[in-house]
Structure formats: structure tokens, C-alpha cells
Amino acid sequence: xxxxxxxxxxxxxxxxxxxxxxxxxxxxxxxxxxxxxxxxxxxxxxxxxxxxxxxxxxxxxxxxxxxxxxxxxxxxxxx
Numbered sequence: 001x002x003x004x005x006x007x008x009x010x011x012x013x014x015x016x017x018x019x020x021x022x023x024x025x026x027x028x029x030x031x032x033x034x035x036x037x038x039x040x041x042x043x044x045x046x047x048x049x050x051x052x053x054x055x056x057x058x059x060x061x062x063x064x065x066x067x068x069x070x071x072x073x074x075x076x077x078x079x
Contacts, residue, residue: 002051020048 005017023045027034034042057065 002053003046003049004051005049017049020045
């Protein structure tokens with residue numbers, strides 16, 4: 001899992017993802033009141049910027065296909 005507001009090979013910012021990170025950072029300024037107090041659900045704002053770091057390749061019939069991908073190689077993604 002990654003936590004990053006950038007997407008599309010680090011060319012674009014996701015405004016929603018950035019807002020989730022900024023909300024969490026702001027809540028951490030008063031940790032005893034927000035995060036460890038009665039507003040612990042503010043941590044759910046981090047889910048706006050979480051993205052999976054896995055790759056599944058399928059053919060036209062939706063059957064899994066074995067491929068080799070190196071770390072750091074840009075991959076076209078769908079979904």
C-alpha cells in the first residue's frame with residue numbers, strides 16, 4: 001500500500017487525496033483532542049490517498065497471464 005497524492009506516473013496531483021492528507025496533518029497538530037480523543041475517525045481521511053501497489057495481468061478472456069515487471073518500471077494501468 002502506498003500513501004501519495006500523486007498519480008499518473010507522478011505527473012498529476014489528486015485534489016481529493018491531497019485534501020485527505022492535509023486534513024490528517026491538521027488533526028495531528030492537536031493529537032490529544034483529535035486523534036486520541038473523541039474524533040479518532042479522522043484517521044479515515046487517510047484512505048483517500050491510499051493506493052494499492054500490485055499488478056494483475058489478464059488476457060482478453062480474463063485469464064491470468066504471467067509477466068515480468070521490474071521495480072520502478074512505468075506500467076499502464078486500468079481501474
